Amino acid sequence: MSDEAVYPVTDHFRNKALVDRDTYESMYQRSIEDPEGFWAEQAKRLDWIKPFSRVKDVSFARNDVHIRWFDDGTLNAAANCIDRHLEQRSGQPAIIWEPDEEGGENRVITYGELHREVSKLANGLKSLGVRKGDIVTLYMPMVPEAAYAMLACARIGAIHSVVFGGFSPEALSGRIDDGGSRVVITSDEAKRGGKTVPLKQNVDEAVSLCRESKVESVITLKHTGADVSFDANRDCWYHELVGKQSEDCPVEEMNAEDTLFVLYTSGSTGKPKGVVHTTGGYLLHTAITHEYVFDYRPGEVFWCSADVGWITGHSYVVYGPLANGGTTMMFEGVPNYPDVGRLSRIIDKYKVATFYTAPTAIRSLMAEGDKPVAGADLSSLKLLGTVGEPINPEAWRWFHQKFGKGQCPIVDTWWQTETGGILISPLPGATDLKPGSATKPFFGVKPALMDAEGNELEGATSGGLVLKDSWPGQMRTILHNHDRFVETYFSTYEGAYFTGDGARRDEDGYYWITGRVDDVLNVSGHRMGTAEVESALVAHDAVAEAAVVGCPHEIKGQGIYVYVTLNQDSSPSDELAKELKQWVRKEIGPIATPDVIQWADGLPKTRSGKIMRRILRKIASDEFDQLGDTSTLADPNVVDDLIEGHRVAA
Ligand code: WTA
Numbered sequence: 333m334s335d336e337a338v339y340p341v342t343d344h345f346r347n348k349a350l351v352d353r354d355t356y357e358s359m360y361q362r363s364i365e366d367p368e369g370f371w372a373e374q375a376k377r378l379d380w381i382k383p384f385s386r387v388k389d390v391s392f393a394r395n396d397v398h399i400r401w402f403d404d405g406t407l408n409a410a411a412n413c414i415d416r417h418l419e420q421r422s423g424q425p426a427i428i429w430e431p432d433e434e435g436g437e438n439r440v441i442t443y444g445e446l447h448r449e450v451s452k453l454a455n456g457l458k459s460l461g462v463r464k465g466d467i468v469t470l471y472m473p474m475v476p477e478a479a480y481a482m483l484a485c486a487r488i489g490a491i492h493s494v495v496f497g498g499f500s501p502e503a504l505s506g507r508i509d510d511g512g513s514r515v516v517i518t519s520d521e522a523k524r525g526g527k528t529v530p531l532k533q534n535v536d537e538a539v540s541l542c543r544e545s546k547v548e549s550v551i552t553l554k555h556t557g558a559d560v561s562f563d564a565n566r567d568c569w570y571h572e573l574v575g576k577q578s579e580d581c582p583v584e585e586m587n588a589e590d591t592l593f594v595l596y597t598s599g600s601t602g603k604p605k606g607v608v609h610t611t612g613g614y615l616l617h618t619a620i621t622h623e624y625v626f627d628y629r630p631g632e633v634f635w636c637s638a639d640v641g642w643i644t645g646h647s648y649v650v651y652g653p654l655a656n657g658g659t660t661m662m663f664e665g666v667p668n669y670p671d672v673g674r675l676s677r678i679i680d681k682y683k684v685a686t687f688y689t690a691p692t693a694i695r696s697l698m699a700e701g702d703k704p705v706a707g708a709d710l711s712s713l714k715l716l717g718t719v720g721e722p723i724n725p726e727a728w729r730w731f732h733q734k735f736g737k738g739q740c741p742i743v744d745t746w747w748q749t750e751t752g753g754i755l756i757s758p759l760p761g762a763t764d765l766k767p768g769s770a771t772k773p774f775f776g777v778k779p780a781l782m783d784a785e786g787n788e789l790e791g792a793t794s795g796g797l798v799l800k801d802s803w804p805g806q807m808r809t810i811l812h813n814h815d816r817f818v819e820t821y822f823s824t825y826e827g828a829y830f831t832g833d834g835a836r837r838d839e840d841g842y843y844w845i846t847g848r849v850d851d852v853l854n855v856s857g858h859r860m861g862t863a864e865v866e867s868a869l870v871a872h873d874a875v876a877e878a879a880v881v882g883c884p885h886e887i888k889g890q891g892i893y894v895y896v897t898l899n900q901d902s903s904p905s906d907e908l909a910k911e912l913k914q915w916v917r918k919e920i921g922p923i924a925t926p927d928v929i930q931w932a933d934g935l936p937k938t939r940s941g942k943i944m945r946r947i948l949r950k951i952a953s954d955e956f957d958q959l960g961d962t963s964t965l966a967d968p969n970v971v972d973d974l975i976e977g978h979r980v981a982a
Contacts, residue, residue: 349761464489473522496641588612606811617805622652720857752805
């Protein structure tokens, strides 16, 4: 072991874990040497309608990228997440829901109830004409009905496209259009931290902005009871729709490679892309990682604090835990409402065994000292987890000490919307921990580090992180755009999937993710494309040109730093800066709100007119001594002006 602080496997996990050190080594070896055998065996954890005979049919070759797993088998994801558990667990809680308002009425949904609710909604969707292969857009609060809606789609073979409730009407309409959805499921309002978000109103606006899709039905859940406008030809209430339906809805037989869902995520260029995940591989991957990474045992309460609008919510609030017959927590609110002790009180209230959250939440609580855990018992916790961005060792130790009482391991899980589930992570019974490292690859995962010339690097080193072979949960394509899929992920390095992340590997073979090496920002663990923010900005009348980069931010990890060149007839002012921030917020959503706006008369461009972002990133990060070669700029003088402007803006 190298000299970094190491936290060895704890006694609790050493004796009792599902996977100990030796088992990890032997299972990992097997998964790499004989992936077909390994995954064929693991696939038995799902219930298949028709068993598969082929395990894997994959090519990463640039001229023929295809990824297929179990492609002659059939199954249904909802049946795997609900029906097959009924015999043993119909009375066991499947979902525990805690409302935004502390002390408000909570809900405990058993597997029996989940089965009834999902079946009725599935029949309701059918009654509106939804058929196998149709894309249904969900724009929902963090309430059980969001999970019902996902599973109802899966039950009848419809494809869900969940859009995070924090996205603007503009962003929502783009996603409805791209998916060609005719049906949208939403709620009157969402609640977060005592505030409300007008979801139905946003849907109305989004539908009117749609250029391609003709939305025929909007199903609205009555959640806060707010007055909302209602179009009798198009709208129906959720409770009225399901009220008239039978509780019996046979499941649709789906091919393993039929699409389960589409989820939009930001890339380094262009509009967000619709990431396509399929039924068999995705479900297997979320189930196996949920069991082994979290050492999950049925009966335990598992709490992943992500919103279902993100991949983490899909995989570890809904599909993974439910595929394993688990009890999953859903929390509608935020960590600091009504005060910063909320999360620890929820852990005590429901005896949560595993708490899986984002470094940005941990950092915001850490800033409050002991308050977030004051008076809390937290003895139900056995394991902690993080996801979404690199965790700084200081935040890791604080989480470990305050929430974990020094007893609970932290699994720092690296993965992406594209990977479907966790790919690099400790296993609590097998891996000694180093704060800040995602440690070792999961079964079947072959990471490698590459240099700029495309050569694989050996030993302790840093480079671009690629995956050399497929895993079942891998995305299959970008909706309507396989060429962009190939271009984005398989053209940087021949024959490998490029993650867009950089990483370091240490002497012990541990991976340390250093962050995105492309133009994707990671703001509070949420992905944001610089190109998206730029195109929102240039849509404003006053803006001639904009360049967006990330800057270090104590709580968010990365902040959004914007360089703006104004049109000739506009001049800089604090009001205009405020207006531009509001503008981006409205165009994309609150998560895209710029942190800093710097006025720039000129941007650093090469003689061919390309903006050199490297320089802008360094200036935004106060690293003036690391600007590198600026001699190739068309006008090297802009750099001094920008540095001066940065001192004013920051
Ligand atoms: C980053 C979230 C460091 C990474 C599941 C990745 C991480 C992007 C970690 C994907 C981690 C995620 N350590 N960085 N444990 N987990 N990331 O698609 O840059 O929202 O490429 O998926 O988050 O974000 P996405």
